[in-house]
Amino acid sequence: MRRGILVAIPVLGLAIMLQSSIIGRITLLNGSADLVLLVLAAWGLQERVKSAWICGFAAGLVVGFVSGVPWYIYLVGYLVLVGMSRILAHRVWQAPLLAMFTVTLIGTLVLLMLTYFERSLFEVSLAFNLSFVQIILPSILLNMLLAIPVHALIRDLANRLYPAEMVR
């Protein structure tokens, strides 16, 4: 587990930097992909990985600190995402891509809806239709597109860290 954390934290740090400097600038309408969310989802879906919860907690705190959104939004959003991915990792293990798509879809939706409601309730009134069409749907689409390569990369990383036992 310690080895997993030692690798996952720098990977997440890199993902946060890439998200802020590059991925956040690539937009579809007004939505953008969330690389950190995808890395967490893919990491949580690896059955042999034990550090997903800690990674979700750390990523939630750091992204919450970087973002103008209140810190608890990302913390809650990422922990819900990790929870979902841990549940699905044990149940849909024969279709990892399907699990990745499911976690990405629901996780993105939960996180963006949390952000929407927080902003609407405490900061400024936002039109739901406009927010859904301009931000939420495009963000989901971008996340789904990025889900496949991110899942492949993280699966390879997990396989290197936790090689499967030889069966004789």
Next chain:
Amino acid sequence: MKISFPRSLQTVIIALVAIGLVALALGGYFNPATSWFSRLAVEAQTWISTRYLAVADFLTVPRDVASLRQRNNELEAEVAQLQTQVIDLQQKVTETNILSALVDFARANPAYSYKAAAVIGRDPSPFLRYVIINIGSNQGVLPGMPVVTDKGLVGRVDAVIAEAARVQLVTDAASAVDVRLQSSDTEAMLFGSVTGDLSLDMISQNAKVTVGDVVLTSGLGGSYPPNLLVGQVVSVRKLAYELFQQAAIQPNVDFTRLGFVLVITNFAPVDITPLIATPGP
């Protein structure tokens, strides 16, 4: 029967024959024969030389290919390095042009002190329009300080750490800026939106607003200094039954390509919250 000549006579005969042949040759009597021989000799020489060169090429070309390949690799590496340098220099020229424009802006507005900063990131949430800049409290940046470029108003500092700061852009949905229309000197409020579009609200129905009017900060509210350029009116909505007119604004700053900004460090935003009347018990 064998005829024998004395040796001296043989020598004399051979010499005479030789002299005669030389004389005939000099006289041009052997030209057809010499040209035939010379042509034959040249052809033979050519054949031998060509075959020799072919064999020599065959034996030496592999060494040349290897050395050429090595040279080619060296040149390709050099070209790649030079291309990197060209890109780097082009980037530096672009940065220099931007910084030069910022310096011109600072010179044209000497009333304020500025700190230049590079935009190093954007807010991870697509709902927010914030950018992260690479200067913070160590460089004297404080929350609330206005941020501009040579093109006009960008936003204001929202949060600060030692070496970085987060800037809320005027296009953010929660942003509101007191502005005035330069031509009619009419006050209005500038709002951002979830899509990043800017709009003017609270424009008096009596005010005459036309497309192309320049929008400047008014300085009211104490959040921004006055007379910072914001943009231009692109459309006006005036309905008789509404209290105010509205207008859509084209910002002067391209918020998608923010590279460098200036933080106005000697402007202290005024907190007018205590002055706002609250309903009594």
